[in-house]
Amino acid sequence: MPAIAEPVVLPDLEQDNLTGSKDTLEPGYLVICWNDPVNLMVYVTHVFQVIFGWPRQKAEYHMLQVHNQGKSVLTRESLEKAEHYVHQLQHYSLHATMERD
Amino acid sequence: MELLSAAGQRLVFRLSKREKQLLCETLKLYPLIPRSHHQLSRQADADAENQALLEEAIAAQKQTHKQQVDAWLANQARWAEESGGFRLALDRDQIEWLLQVLNDVRVGSWLILGCPDPDAGKQPKLTPKNAHFLVAMELCAHFQSELLEALDQAH
Numbered sequence: 001m002p003a004i005a006e007p008v009v010l011p012d013l014e015q016d017n018l019t020g021s022k023d024t025l026e027p028g029y030l031v032i033c034w035n036d037p038v039n040l041m042v043y044v045t046h047v048f049q050v051i052f053g054w055p056r057q058k059a060e061y062h063m064l065q066v067h068n069q070g071k072s073v074l075t076r077e078s079l080e081k082a083e084h085y086v087h088q089l090q091h092y093s094l095h096a097t098m099e100r101d
Numbered sequence: 102m103e104l105l106s107a108a109g110q111r112l113v114f115r116l117s118k119r120e121k122q123l124l125c126e127t128l129k130l131y132p133l134i135p136r137s138h139h140q141l142s143r144q145a146d147a148d149a150e151n152q153a154l155l156e157e158a159i160a161a162q163k164q165t166h167k168q169q170v171d172a173w174l175a176n177q178a179r180w181a182e183e184s185g186g187f188r189l190a191l192d193r194d195q196i197e198w199l200l201q202v203l204n205d206v207r208v209g210s211w212l213i214l215g216c217p218d219p220d221a222g223k224q225p226k227l228t229p230k231n232a233h234f235l236v237a238m239e240l241c242a243h244f245q246s247e248l249l250e251a252l253d254q255a256h
Contacts, residue, residue, distance in 0.1 A: 002225060037216075037217070037218040037220065037221070038207060038208050038211040038216075038238075039204070039207075039213075042246065042249050043200070043204065043249065046200070046249055046252070081179055082152060083141070087158050087159075090139050091201060092153065092200070092201055093134060093201070093205050097141060097142050097143050099142055099144055100144060
């Protein structure tokens with residue numbers, strides 16, 4: 001009679017890890033830049049290029065969206081990445097926040 | 102402030118004596134933006150722990166920048182005097198740093214002046230004590246524009 005391997009029950013560490021970090025890994029956070037009357041348009045464009053590595057045209061598109069519509073959603077990221085971008089933008093004193101999508 | 106040359110990471114500017122004085126006086130105002138101005142989120146249930154982390158990161162950055170500003174201002178050797186002005190060499194990292202410092206002074210001055218918005222008819226709340234911040238705000242804009250234009254030219 002062939003031995004039947006009993007199912008091996010492993011501790012569900014992986015499952016715990018997955019559920020524990022679900023919020024931080026899912027791209028459920030919007031990084032938003034808000035309009036203010038103090039930051040120079042050319043400065044805002046420059047900062048977007050530096051932080052996101054965008055070409056001038058894309059950076060200007062988002063800068064104009066901020067200027068004309070009051071805000072622009074710059075990117076949608078995980079919690080950690082969104083925090084990183086907000087920190088970077090605020091280091092340049094831009095009015096940027098992250099909001100749950 | 103005029104770009105004289107750009108080679109690789111290094112940009113060389115010429116400033117008049119007056120411009121040098123105004124730049125240094127403006128940098129001495131750093132930092133101006135209060136910690137409480139930096140908000141991670143506008144949502145009511147924003148995470149207080151993450152907000153505290155942001156404030157700590159900003160505070161650490163400002164402390165470093167303040168030390169760099171003091172060292173930068175103390176080192177007069179960086180200014181090469183020539184007829185009627187000075188030559189100043191900056192690498193691109195220093196320009197990014199200067200842009201951040203100048204914008205802190207600009208936004209901080211704007212906050213002190215009551216967040217004026219001339220396009221919306223909101224004028225600065227000027228008093229004898231804060232009037233110099235209006236000058237600082239405009240000076241920052243001038244130097245930021247010159248630095249950004251130089252980066253553009255050097256690109």
